[in-house]
Amino acid sequence: MNLFNFWLSHRPDMLVAIAQHVVLVLAATATAIAIGLPLGIVAARRPRLGAPLLAFTNIVQTVPSLAMFGFLVAVPLIGGVGARSALIVLILYGLLPVMRNTVAGIQGIDRAVRSAGVAMGMTARQLLLQVELPLAMPTIVAGVRVAAVVGVGAATIAAAIGAGGLGDFIFRGLSMTDPTVILAGAVPAALLALAVDAGLGWLERVLTPGAARHRLLTLRAMVAGVIALMVVVAGGFALSGRWGTRVIIGSKNFTEQVILGELLAQAVERATNLRVDRRLNLGGTFISEEALRAGAIDAYIEYTGTALTAIFHQPTSRDRAEVYSRVAAAYAESGRTVLPPLGFNNTFAILVRTADARRLGLKTISDVVPHAPKWKAAFGYEFLEREDGYKGLVRTYGLRFREPPRVMDLTLIYRALASGAVDLIAGDATHGLIKGLDLFMLEDDRRYFPPYDAIPVVRTQTLAAHPELRTAIERLAGRVSEEAMREMNYDVDVRRRDASAVVREFLDRLGS
Amino acid sequence: MAASIEFERVQYRLPSGVAVLDDVSFTVEPGDVLVLVGRSGVGKTTILRLINHLLLPSTGEIRVEGRATAAWDPIALRRRTGYVLQEVGLFPHMTVGRNIAVVPHLEGWPEARIRARCVELLALVGLDPISYEGRFPHELSGGQRQRVGVARALAADPPVLLMDEPFGALDPLTRSELHREFRRIQGQLRKTVVMVTHDMAEAFALATRLGVLDQGRLVALDTPDAIARAGDPRIRMFLEALPPIPVISREPV
Numbered sequence: 096m097n098l099f100n101f102w103l104s105h106r107p108d109m110l111v112a113i114a115q116h117v118v119l120v121l122a123a124t125a126t127a128i129a130i131g132l133p134l135g136i137v138a139a140r141r142p143r144l145g146a147p148l149l150a151f152t153n154i155v156q157t158v159p160s161l162a163m164f165g166f167l168v169a170v171p172l173i174g175g176v177g178a179r180s181a182l183i184v185l186i187l188y189g190l191l192p193v194m195r196n197t198v199a200g201i202q203g204i205d206r207a208v209r210s211a212g213v214a215m216g217m218t219a220r221q222l223l224l225q226v227e228l229p230l231a232m233p234t235i236v237a238g239v240r241v242a243a244v245v246g247v248g249a250a251t252i253a254a255a256i257g258a259g260g261l262g263d264f265i266f267r268g269l270s271m272t273d274p275t276v277i278l279a280g281a282v283p284a285a286l287l288a289l290a291v292d293a294g295l296g297w298l299e300r301v302l303t304p305g306a307a308r309h310r311l312l313t314l315r316a317m318v319a320g321v322i323a324l325m326v327v328v329a330g331g332f333a334l335s336g337r338w339g340t341r342v343i344i345g346s347k348n349f350t351e352q353v354i355l356g357e358l359l360a361q362a363v364e365r366a367t368n369l370r371v372d373r374r375l376n377l378g379g380t381f382i383s384e385e386a387l388r389a390g391a392i393d394a395y396i397e398y399t400g401t402a403l404t405a406i407f408h409q410p411t412s413r414d415r416a417e418v419y420s421r422v423a424a425a426y427a428e429s430g431r432t433v434l435p436p437l438g439f440n441n442t443f444a445i446l447v448r449t450a451d452a453r454r455l456g457l458k459t460i461s462d463v464v465p466h467a468p469k470w471k472a473a474f475g476y477e478f479l480e481r482e483d484g485y486k487g488l489v490r491t492y493g494l495r496f497r498e499p500p501r502v503m504d505l506t507l508i509y510r511a512l513a514s515g516a517v518d519l520i521a522g523d524a525t526h527g528l529i530k531g532l533d534l535f536m537l538e539d540d541r542r543y544f545p546p547y548d549a550i551p552v553v554r555t556q557t558l559a560a561h562p563e564l565r566t567a568i569e570r571l572a573g574r575v576s577e578e579a580m581r582e583m584n585y586d587v588d589v590r591r592r593d594a595s596a597v598v599r600e601f602l603d604r605l606g607s
Numbered sequence: 608m609a610a611s612i613e614f615e616r617v618q619y620r621l622p623s624g625v626a627v628l629d630d631v632s633f634t635v636e637p638g639d640v641l642v643l644v645g646r647s648g649v650g651k652t653t654i655l656r657l658i659n660h661l662l663l664p665s666t667g668e669i670r671v672e673g674r675a676t677a678a679w680d681p682i683a684l685r686r687r688t689g690y691v692l693q694e695v696g697l698f699p700h701m702t703v704g705r706n707i708a709v710v711p712h713l714e715g716w717p718e719a720r721i722r723a724r725c726v727e728l729l730a731l732v733g734l735d736p737i738s739y740e741g742r743f744p745h746e747l748s749g750g751q752r753q754r755v756g757v758a759r760a761l762a763a764d765p766p767v768l769l770m771d772e773p774f775g776a777l778d779p780l781t782r783s784e785l786h787r788e789f790r791r792i793q794g795q796l797r798k799t800v801v802m803v804t805h806d807m808a809e810a811f812a813l814a815t816r817l818g819v820l821d822q823g824r825l826v827a828l829d830t831p832d833a834i835a836r837a838g839d840p841r842i843r844m845f846l847e848a849l850p851p852i853p854v855i856s857r858e859p860v
Contacts, residue, residue, distance in 0.1 A: 211696030214659060214769075215710050215759075216685030225709075229700045 097275045098282070105279070109264075113283060115178070116260035119253065120246040120291075123182050127189025127242050132235065134190075135197025136223065145198060152191035160184065160252045165378055167256075181250070181258030188249050189242035196238025200231025233303045240295035247288040251280065255348065256382065257374035261287075266348060266376050269506040273591055341370040342557065342564065345392035347383050348376045349505055350588050351441065351525055351580065355396040357598040358575070359551060359568065365602065366567035379477055380405050387431065393557040394568070398441055398547035402426070404482040411483045411545040415440075418546050432555045434565065435572035436548040439580045443478070443544045444524040444536040445488075446512060452535040459540035460492050463519065467494050470518035473501040473508055478521050483545055485521075491543045509534065525577055527584030549575070574605055611637040611767060611799035612658060617667035619653055627653050629823040631667075635816070637766070638797040642810040645820030651803040654820075655769045658801060659688040671767065686710055689760030689798075693772040695752050697744040703729070703755050704740040710763040728758040731795075733788055750781040754788070761796070770802040774809065786812050807846070811835070 102109055138145025155163075167180045204227060212222045228235075254262030264280025342363060346356030356375040364371050374392050377383050384406050386392045399418045403409050407425040412418050423433040445460050457463060463470075478484040479502060488494065496519075503511055505522075512520045513532040522529065524547075529536060551568050558565055579601065586597045612635040619628040627650045635641045643651045656662045657669050660681040669676045671684065697706050704725050711721045729736040732754040744752060753773060760768060774782045786809065793800065804810055810817055810831070817834045819827040819842055827834055827842045837843065 205694070205696070205699075207692055207694035207696035208698060209696075210661075211690070211692060211698075214661065214685060214688075214690035214692075216682045216688075216713060217709075218682055221713060226698060230698075 098278055101275050101279045109279070109283070112259060112261050112263055112280070113287070115258070116247070116250055116262075116284065116287065119178060119181060119185065119250050119258060119260055120243060120287075123185030123246050123250075124189055124239065124243045126182070126186045127193050127246075128239060130186070131190045131193030131238075131242075132197055135194040135235075136201065138194065139198045139201035149191075149195060149198070152187075152194055155187045156191045160188070160249045161255060163187070164252060164256045165382060178253075178258045180256060181253035184253065185246050185249055188245055192238040192241035192245070193235070194238075196234045196241075197231065200234030200238075201227050203234065204230050233299050236295060236299040236302055240292060240299065243291045243295060244288050247284060247291055251284050254376060255378050257345070257377050263376065267353075269504070276591075341372050342394065342561065343372045343374055343392045345377050345383055345386055345395040346375040347380065347395070348378055349523075350527065350594070351523060351584050352376075352396065354580075354583050354587060354594050354598060355437075355549065357594045358571065358601070359394060359396060361595070361598050361602055362571055363564060363567045366570065367561070367563045369561060369564065387552065387554065388429065390554065390556075394551060394553040394564075396437070396549050397552045398549055399436070400442070400483060400545040400547040402550075402552075403545065405477070408482070411487075413542050413545055415546040415548060419548060419550070422550070426552055427555070430555050432553050432558050434551040434553060434568050436550050437571055437575040438549070438573040439525060439575050439577040440546050440548050441523050441525045441577075441580070442539070442547045443484075444522050444526070444529065445539070446509075446520050446522050446529065446534045446536055447518065448512060448515075449533045449535040451518070452537075457535070457537060459538040460488075460494075460543075461540050463537060464492060464494060467496050467519070470496055471498060471501070471516075472496045472519045473503040473511055473517040474521050475505040475508060476502050477505075488521075488543060491541050525580040525584055527581060527586070527588035530581065530585050531589030549580075611635055611639075611672060612801065613670040614654075614657075615668045615670070617657065617664045617669060619650070619657065619662065620665040626665075626823055628657075628664075631823075631825050633818065633825060633828050635799055635801060637799050639815050640793060640800040640802065640813055641816045641818060642802045642804060642814035643818045643820055644805060644807060644810045647805065649820045650823050651805075651820055652771055655690075655771055655801060655803060658767070658769060659685045659690065661685075686714060686763060687765045687767065689762075689765045689768040691753075691756050691760045691768070691770040691773045693775045695744075695756040697752060697755060697759070699744050701743075702740065703734075703742050703744070703747070706744070706755060707759045707762050709759065714763055724762060728761060731761075731792060732758045734758075748781075749777055750785060753777060753785060757789075757792075761798075766799060768798045768800045770800065772804050773802065775804065775806065782809070789813060 134148055138148050158166075163184050164181070167184060208226065208230070209222070212226045217225065250258070250260050251262035251265055254260055254266050261280040261284040265277050265284075268274065268276030268278070268280065344356050344360045344363070346352040353375045356373060360371045360373050363369055374386070377386055377392075377395075380397075380401055383392070383395050383397075387395060397406075399415075399422045400411065402422045402425070403418055404411055407422070409421065409425070412421075419433075419436065426433050445463075447457060447463070451457065455462075455466060457466075474485055479500065485500065501517065503517075503520075508520045509522060509526065509528040509532055511517050512534060513528075522534075524536060528534070551571070553564065553568065583597050583601060586592045587594050614631050614633050617628055617631045618626060620626045631650075631654070633641075643654060645651055653662065657664055657676070658671060660676045660679060663677055671679065671688070676684065697703075698709070701709075707725050707728055708721045711724060716724075725740060726736040729739055734751060734754055739747075739751070739755075744755070747755065753776075757773070760770075774785050777785065790813065802813065814831050816828065817831045818825055819834065821841065827837060827839065829837070834842065835846075837846075
């Protein structure tokens with residue numbers, strides 16, 4: 096079976112991803128308990144204080160996780176990319192169930208039982224530790240159970256901001272449109288959720304009063320659990336706590352970007368002694384830019400046209416040299432340095448099915464104009480929003496479609512076109528699936544799209560600290576042609592090869 | 608001998624200003640069983656809660672063992688005061704043995720002494736220590752639970768015992784059985800007991816002193832016989848409004 100072969104061949108990656116996932120969820124749940132339990136106790140005692148606290152966690156719970164991750168990238172101190180901000184998001188999600196169940200558990204205790212404790216001369220502390228917490232414990236554990244299971248799910252989304260874990264496979268699979276890779280991450284994540292649910296469900300039953308004959312057993316299990324948790328968390332921190340000199344390479348969340356991130360990383364690893372951390376598969380342009388600006392990553396590959404319009408909000412130009420120099424100047428002002436272009440121009444590609452192009456004799460975007468009113472179009476969210484995207488395109492060519500264009504995830508849009516769900520899309524000129532799915536790229540005959548030359552953007556501070564970084568990256572200047580890029584994209588997207596292996600072979604050829 | 612519990616011109620008002628108790632004065636001698644009767648909401652339970660510092664009087668003073676409750680450390684006072692509730696309020700997550708041991712534990716008794724006390728008390732309330740000590744409250748009948756409640760209240764040998772409708776939730780047979788047990792135990796221990804009930808039969812069966820509360824005031828306080836013979840129309844009216852008193856077969860305590 097495909098899935099098992101994939102697991103076998105990616106065994107080390109899988110184990111790392113599972114470990115990252117477990118550590119992330121454990122650390123987040125443990126922290127949510129450490130914060131939520133005391134808050135819940137306070138809220139149960141003072142409802143006036145508790146109500147706004149619960150309302151806050153309720154609101155947090157309604158924020159979609161992807162939005163929360165995206166938002167947090169730009170927040171100083173706690174934000175950024177990587178496991179830390181993922182941890183923050185997961186803790187926030189875990190707080191509500193832990194807190195709410197602590198409140199419910201304590202308030203649900205029979206009034207006679209509590210007043211008996213008070214009348215017998217228990218202090219508030221004795222009442223809490225000997226009566227209230229033991230009686231509320233099954234309810235609290237039920238809350239922890241919800242928090243942990245939700246955490247396992249939300250942690251898959253955390254891969255979007257480079258926290259690793261099983262979500263890496265899911266996102267990779269989505270960008271490769273390969274269900275096997277998606278399942279390779281989704282199945283263990285689901286199994287993990289079920290295991291956590293079953294384990295904590297058992298604990299909940301054991302802690303229910305009346306089952307207390309198993310008290311000693313329970314106590315031992317809990318102590319063992321807590322120790323195991325601490326070991327795993329400490330181990331996780333030890334693993335991630337490599338504070339030596341390191342350079343963090345980022346990338347956006349589509350195949351070409353992952354390949355380019357890998358390319359940067361391997362080029363640096365080959366030519367220097369620097370340790371490289373990879374934060375690949377970060378959200379889109381905005382998250383990568385924020386991460387670079389905040390110093391959460393040191394370098395990534397951007398495209399000149401994207402930088403000019405989407406990041407610096409300047410009018411576009413068709414002159415490659417002019418765009419490059421304006422982008423370089425804008426980056427320089429904000430503490431980043433642009434190194435020489437890699438060589439290829441990944442402009443937007445307006446794509447149709449090759450069969451349609453042949454049948455209707457389509458060569459250019461202008462050729463499409465008479466057919467467009469019968470067609471459906473789909474674009475990525477960014478393309479619809481950007482200055483150099485959809486609005487300018489329809490204005491320049493006088494395009495009109497049958498209905499307003501659909502918004503579609505970039506990872507799905509090529510398949511949507513190939514399957515006939517839509518008739519025209521905007522994609523990347525270097526995308527491997529153009530070849531893989533037999534799509535046709537229309538010529539931009541009115542030269543609407545500005546150039547999108549791939550450029551390494553590095554934090555100036557990092558370059559100053561490690562001058563060897565510049566030399567290492569400049570070795571790539573002009574060495575990656577459009578054909579080479581499309582080839583690598585094809586290898587990863589269509590032939591399902593590993594990005595790091597594809598890049599290694601490419602660099603080997605370059606070196607010879 | 609110093610009076611065990613004294614109320615002196617006690618008034619208790621709710622935060623809203625409504626007076627629950629108004630100008631209540633009485634004295635309970637050591638070894639007395641004072642039973643307070645009256646309609647629901649007349650302030651009977653408030654009197655109990657004032658004695659062990661769960662509440663403080665608005666005006667006036669309550670003295671336990673000669674010292675004002677306001678001057679007592681509330682925790683120390685409560686540990687010298689056994690409390691039995693109608694709902695019993697046994698801790699459901701603890702065995703019968705652990706429930707009885709709560710106050711001795713809080714007081715830091717050595718484990719061996721706690722064990723011995725536990726066995727002694729279970730025997731006293733008529734439960735076989737070997738078969739009941741390890742059970743959980745949900746494994747007991749209502750009457751057994753109330754026996755454990757009494758044992759728990761007596762655990763640290765408090766001089767004062769407060770009982771809030773202790774036998775109210777039991778069936779009549781079990782109730783009269785527990786009345787007999789109570790008289791036997793009280794004959795042995797001679798605690799100062801304040802009990803609240805609205806069951807007149809119970810009041811006449813157990814009281815050495817009987818207090819009648821009406822609209823926040825103590826309208827009568829005397830021996831049960833004197834109360835039964837009372838000529839005061841308020842007391843007569845009150846007694847007649849209550850269910851008929853069955854044949855009283857009170858053994859001397």
